[in-house]
Amino acid sequence: MVYIAPFNGIIYNQNKISKLDEVTTPPYDIISEDMQKKFYDKHPQNFVRLILGKQYPDDNENNNRYTRAKETYDDWKNASILIKSNKSAIYPYKIEYKTNNQIKTMSGFFALLKLDPEYKFVKAHERTLSKPKADRLDLLRACKTNFEPIQLLYIDKQDNIKKKIDENINNLIADVKGYDNFNHKLWEINDENIISEIKNELKSKILFIADGHHRYQTAINFAKEEKEKTENFDENASFNYIMVVLVNIFDKGLSIFPTHRLIEKLDLDFNVILKKLDEYFIIKEHKVNSQVKNSLDISKKIKEDLKTNTEHKFIMYIKHRYYILTLKNEKIMDRFASDHSKTWRTLDVSILHKIILEHIMGINQDNIENHVKYTRVDEEAISLVDNGRYNLSFLMNATKINELKAIAEAGEHMPQKSTYFLPKMLSGLVMYNI
Numbered sequence: 035m036v037y038i039a040p041f042n043g044i045i046y047n048q049n050k051i052s053k054l055d056e057v058t059t060p061p062y063d064i065i066s067e068d069m070q071k072k073f074y075d076k077h078p079q080n081f082v083r084l085i086l087g088k089q090y091p092d093d094n095e096n097n098n099r100y101t102r103a104k105e106t107y108d109d110w111k112n113a114s115i116l117i118k119s120n121k122s123a124i125y126p127y128k129i130e131y132k133t134n135n136q137i138k139t140m141s142g143f144f145a146l147l148k149l150d151p152e153y154k155f156v157k158a159h160e161r162t163l164s165k166p167k168a169d170r171l172d173l174l175r176a177c178k179t180n181f182e183p184i185q186l187l188y189i190d191k192q193d194n195i196k197k198k199i200d201e202n203i204n205n206l207i208a209d210v211k212g213y214d215n216f217n218h219k220l221w222e223i224n225d226e227n228i229i230s231e232i233k234n235e236l237k238s239k240i241l242f243i244a245d246g247h248h249r250y251q252t253a254i255n256f257a258k259e260e261k262e263k264t265e266n267f268d269e270n271a272s273f274n275y276i277m278v279v280l281v282n283i284f285d286k287g288l289s290i291f292p293t294h295r296l297i298e299k300l301d302l303d304f305n306v307i308l309k310k311l312d313e314y315f316i317i318k319e320h321k322v323n324s325q326v327k328n329s330l331d332i333s334k335k336i337k338e339d340l341k342t343n344t345e346h347k348f349i350m351y352i353k354h355r356y357y358i359l360t361l362k363n364e365k366i367m368d369r370f371a372s373d374h375s376k377t378w379r380t381l382d383v384s385i386l387h388k389i390i391l392e393h394i395m396g397i398n399q400d401n402i403e404n405h406v407k408y409t410r411v412d413e414e415a416i417s418l419v420d421n422g423r424y425n426l427s428f429l430m431n432a433t434k435i436n437e438l439k440a441i442a443e444a445g446e447h448m449p450q451k452s453t454y455f456l457p458k459m460l461s462g463l464v465m466y467n468i
Contacts, residue, residue, distance in 0.1 A: 140287030184246025
């Protein structure tokens, strides 16, 4: 069963930090080096110092980004920059944003979720990689705090939970224009009866991880360590819970976008690749007009070329030209993934990884971290190839929400970075000290 709980959240003290937009950040895993520097410069108490501190050449076991995060965290608590709420609560959360010329509002709420190490009630749709897990585990060991929530989806066709929350929100504790220019609002509900009703609504649900696969598994690993270290086998020990944001899978404010692949591999021969691709894909070459210098203009044309209702299409972008790749027949995937369900075999991201990356380019689960990077920004998938940073990129269409649900329910995993949910949670609104 699914067990959620209220908690005494740690928040920025707005008597000392008057502008939360100066200290809040994106989630750690979408902060680039340039963004990191900007956030450092923006405010001395910017949240980036906790979730993604700078690294230095002389870092060692006793002085590194994780030990510095703990020192900073302790200092901010001692100086009442960060304060703990007096009452245990859940925290309703709304994000208003604009996408594709449409204004949307996503509604969810912060709570603690009891960990499910067997993934019986919490379903994952992506495999996790070793490096991100090691990084987040080191931070968790040092600070013993969930600084950022993971996002999970639940099924509530009648939207009963959201209705119950909306009827009872009146204590607004944060209203921030985020880094993304989205409006983020946070409330607090500490009424035990309302919380109990919401807990009961969720007990029999299945939850689907939308964002935070690595942090969820890291929390499981950390709980196991703590259990062995402390010999505390109480199922309700604080380390057996993780801070989450829960959102209805049918929430109209939820959007899914594709994550594009950037390829860095020195031994690639484009002519050989094209010849191999021809066996499985219909290929159409497009040269970029030499007068078009703007990657935004190129991306608009590529978006049009990618549009499809039934076909499996990709764009392979090479400097100043691109190829539209359309799978000739879905049955081709039977050769490469007969051990997976038909739903998995017909995912665009599965086709890309199995046929193109693994079979044609030799990029597999063992070496993917060395050769593949990710971006959601169409223009970046183009400009980073044009400037020589990467050999090529693959732009793709988004995974559908019903595909995610089917894969998770079947206990299967999509390839890494198969989904990109919008809006992203704002980091620095509330924390859970374990």
